[in-house]
Amino acid sequence: MTGNFIADHIRGNRFTHLDPEIQKGIFLHRQIDTFTDAHPVVRKSKRRLHARYGHYKGIIIDLFYDHFLAKNWNQYSETPLEIYVDKVYQLLEDQKEKLPKKTQDLLPYMIEYNWLYNYQFFEGMQKVLNGMNKRTHLQSQMHLALEDLKDHYTEFEKDFTLFFEDLRAFTKNKIIEINQTTINP
Secondary structure, three states: OHHHHHHHHOOOOOOOOOOHHHHHHHHHHHHHHHHHHHOHHHHHHHHHOOHHHHHHHHHHHHHHHHHHHHHOHHHOOOOOHHHHHHHHHHHHHHOHHHOOHHHHHHHHHHHHOOHHHHOOOHHHHHHHHHHHHHHOOOOOOHHHHHHHHHHOHHHHHHHHHHHHHHHHHHHHHHHHHHHHOOOOO
């Protein structure tokens, strides 16, 4: 889980010094990103977004899909979302020294504003989109994306549901594959 969480803050192959389990998480995250970017349902979702977002469309769709996962969490897990989120935050706090500086800097905000839990609410999504827009120096216009979500809510939710079933199967098989081989990033 730690490797999956930090993967976006690790450039290239500069992670062979990390614990093997963290390396596996980074590798899995990258495999999921590749699968997601190529998936026809995700591409269809991106086409629904306003052109103003440009190459940020993929990030926005990831956030929209996070919204639907959090909103519908009880369909995918027996563990209540609140409990799961608290465990994730505790794990990351416990392993904070292993996290890249960028992730260490982000973690307190993530916990304070309870991002993982609040993805399920429009207000939580708006805060995350506002923050992402600031991080792109206002170039992404992501703060406007909640309107796109609301305008095409049913379609995005259907897309997520179809995609997530494929993603679950892909991830299950990829985890088996990763655990059977040695990682060579």
